[in-house]
Amino acid sequence: MKKVNIGGVPEHFNLAWYLTLKNGEYKAEDINLRWHDYHGGTGQMCKGLRNSDIDLAVILTEGIVKDIIDGNPSSIVQTYTQSPLIWGIHVAAESKFKTIDDIKGSRAAISRYGSGSHLMAFVNAKNNGWDLEKDLNFSVIENLDGAVEGLTNGNADYFMWEKFTTKPLVDDGIFKRISNCPSPWPCFMIAVRDEFLRNNEKEVKTILNIINGTTAEFKNIPSIDRTIANRYGQELEDVQEWLSITEWSQELIDEETLNKVQNQLLQLNIIPEKWAYKDLVHKI
Incomplete structure (x- = not known):
């Protein structure tokens, strides 16, 4: 076999x-x-x-x-x-960030460099007319559990992940979804x-x-x-x-x-x- x-x-x-x-x-x-x-x-x-x-x-x-x-x-x-893929853009439930404009220039949590969460941050930045060099910063969190910890502890500011996978975290009041970004x-x-x-x-x-x-x-x-x-x-x-x-x-x-x-x-x-x-x- x-x-x-x-x-x-x-x-x-x-x-x-x-x-x-x-x-x-x-x-x-x-x-x-x-x-x-x-x-x-x-x-x-x-x-x-x-x-x-x-x-x-x-x-x-x-x-x-x-x-x-x-x-x-x-x-x-x-x-x-x-x-x-419908990427949800998430912040911690208690975060001061409420809109896409608020997270411009802040730290995106990514599983690793070259990952979807990393690459789609560029797509989102382009969609919103950001400067790809000045307005993108990254914090490596490895996985979804790492994102929960990173956003909750303030080690990162926003996190992009598949909308329906993260929906239970939104429902439980851990994340707040401020927007969506479909892959093109x-x-x-x-x-x-x-x-x-x-x-x-x-x-x-x-x-x-x-x-x-x-x-x-x-x-x-x-x-x-x-x-x-x-x-x-x-x-x-x-x-x-x-x-x-x-x-x-x-x-x-x-x-x-x-x-x-x-x-x-x-x-x-x-x-x-x-x-x-x-x-x-x-x-x-």
Whole structure:
């Protein structure tokens, strides 16, 4: 049986992987797929791919594009979630900050440099006409627990994370959400280490076929909204809203969309140059 390691954030977006693993669908195809939770998000997963700790990752688009260009020997093999990610912009519940204008020039909590929370801070700054050099400051907090501690203790001022994941913290009076910032592209990609892909393309194709079968029908799974609410500690109405705006994909990201991502990252000085489509993706 072929052992394959895959990483992703332990959030509702990835429930489809849990369901297919629980059903033994990979083992039925002689694949021992091992899921690894990455609480630190995209930056931590990029490191995992580089170090061969994982073979595949379900990873934020902007983060994996940046890291491949920075030398990560991996390729995008498919879009996982077609819809954008809705990033909530949060401050501590007792914070003096109440609007986007208030946090200009203050410290953004980020899980690590190169992470989604880091890169999207640039997108938010650009959206609001800030000076990208003067108005952005960062405090590394590693993960969501670190953000709670950092904002509460005053070690950072605001934190960008997926809106529905952080909603329970808003409901509990720990965070206050002052705005939202949708990513300007499909949010999650599936990336694979190039070395692993060269030797195991058949297994990767099988894995994609299995997960695609579940994501294509995900919204029709009986009581899926209640399952998500119970598993991830979310309110049922929040889950239903999330399901209504989220679309999965079973296709490879197209060249036009990937160029759009690169154009934005280049404009924000997050990447030094654009790469050819064929050098970022691998069509299976």
